[in-house]
Amino acid sequence: SKVVHDVDLQKLPVRFVIDKAGFVGEDGPTHCGSFDVTYMACLPNMVVMAPSDEAEIIHMVATAVAINDRPSCFRFPRANGIGVELPAGNKGIP
Numbered sequence: 001s002k003v004v005h006d007v008d009l010q011k012l013p014v015r016f017v018i019d020k021a022g023f024v025g026e027d028g029p030t031h032c033g034s035f036d037v038t039y040m041a042c043l044p045n046m047v048v049m050a051p052s053d054e055a056e057i058i059h060m061v062a063t064a065v066a067i068n069d070r071p072s073c074f075r076f077p078r079a080n081g082i083g084v085e086l087p088a089g090n091k092g093i094p
Contacts, residue, residue, distance in 0.1 A: 054081035
């Protein structure tokens with residue numbers, strides 16, 4: 001895979017943003033993110049993030065921007081947010 005050889009093993013600071021995480025029935029089998037975390041988590045240098053709400057998505061974007069020594073990825077669902085309070089002055093997750 002290109003992700004393994006060209007990014008992960010080289011420890012390049014590439015950010016993968018994976019949309020439509022989980023099962024999205026109406027988009028068909030080619031748009032179901034059922035293997036994204038499983039595949040990326042087995043790579044030795046990859047930082048894998050999966051939010052539980054929209055506030056964590058904000059943290060993960062800031063965290064991905066701050067990671068400069070290895071690849072990272074985070075996923076987000078197709079669905080709307082649930083309306084949680086959003087963080088102010090976010091600097092990412094250490």
